[in-house]
């Protein structure tokens with residue numbers, strides 16, 4: 001036996017795994033990615049920046065409505081009784097929530113703040129799904145009292161709801177958040193594990209309580225899940241558990257809630273293909289979820305309602321950030337860097353997305369490789385490590401696309417104030433959140449009296465002294 005033969009590994013038949021999503025879709029070519037975008041949401045970008053300043057966030061009402069419509073049609077084609085409970089934390093600008101509500105959305109809230117926002121925008125308690133790993137006593141009580149659908153997350157929370165219902169001597173509707181070991185990094189911080197029977201145990205406790213009604217099962221498999229197949233498996237797991245609960249505990253499972261996580265067309269950092277090429281479409285997600293439901297429907301006492309809690313797939317595409325190049329320089333390795341007035345304080349999703357950045361002016365086909373950084377005094381304030389753009393100079397406007405999800409709600413006032421947020425609609429544009437001013441940021445502060453002297457003045461004293 002030669003040395004090479006000795007070292008040779010035994011032959012193994014290769015395994016074939018389908019790639020997630022529609023990989024056959026043609027990824028957008030580089031020419032489209034640098035094509036100038038002089039208009040956003042039907043508006044002239046230069047004019048908007050001139051009127052409302054830069055940076056500036058523009059939300060396109062038409063795109064938002066179209067995304068909702070597409071998702072709703074896709075799911076209702078497969079399962080008529082589908083209700084969209086929009087994830088409020090994904091973008092809790094009131095105008096955004098109001099638009100989604102006007103389309104018929106329920107709200108999915110994870111805090112008292114979001115719950116009250118829904119209520120203020122006319123969403124009744126019994127059309128709010130109240131999720132989250134911790135709900136304050138006050139918020140939990142309000143939601144239970146108003147008939148919201150409270151998805152329980154832990155035994156401790158279950159005990160608190162039992163206490164409330166017993167004290168009130170009236171029925172409280174609950175759902176059970178279930179965690180499934182389906183993906184590589186399961187979201188097991190949340191809810192009751194299916195695999196270790198924690199979910200079953202919790203259901204037994206609820207079934208014994210005369211004032212608690214277990215209405216349904218909830219799962220949220222993770223966020224930005226491009227593979228529709230995972231939802232199919234999650235749905236099958238909820239169906240199996242639901243049927244078992246109906247059989248063994250004589251419950252009626254009235255709904256299954258498949259949560260959110262449906263990918264937008266944004267591209268995750270460090271992935272080979274752009275988001276558009278790997279992410280399943282609304283129709284593919286809908287088919288993956290509704291097919292198992294259709295097959296199992298007759299086995300339920302009554303066909304359950306389907307809830308989904310989409311976030312990014314609804315709102316990402318509707319928003320663009322307009323930013324201005326403030327400086328151009330060469331950094332290490334001779335790479336060019338463009339410094340913008342918009343940083344990660346306004347666009348935190350730049351930490352995990354490679355947002356598409358487009359020039360506003362037509363500068364021809366020649367491109368250079370830029371690192372695009374923000375104005376914060378932090379090395380990590382980087383919007384793109386490397387992106388091809390036409391030669392830039394200070395003063396140039398850029399459009400950063402698909403910025404609607406999690407950017408406003410996770411934005412922070414750090415060093416610079418938050419800018420204007422606009423809604424573009426058929427009638428023109430409206431400011432839906434005015435640029436912050438110093439006094440607003442300081443309004444909640446109080447300067448102790450021993451620190452006030454003859455020189456302290458202005459908004460430093462905004463706290464009412």
Ligand SMILES: Cc1ncc(COP(=O)(O)O)c(C=O)c1O
Pocket residue numbers: 087090108131132220222223224259260261262309310311312313405
């Ligand atoms: C319970 C729940 N539902 C819905 C969502 C919305 O997720 P996405 O924006 O990825 O669709 C989230 C976000 O993490 C969530 O935790």
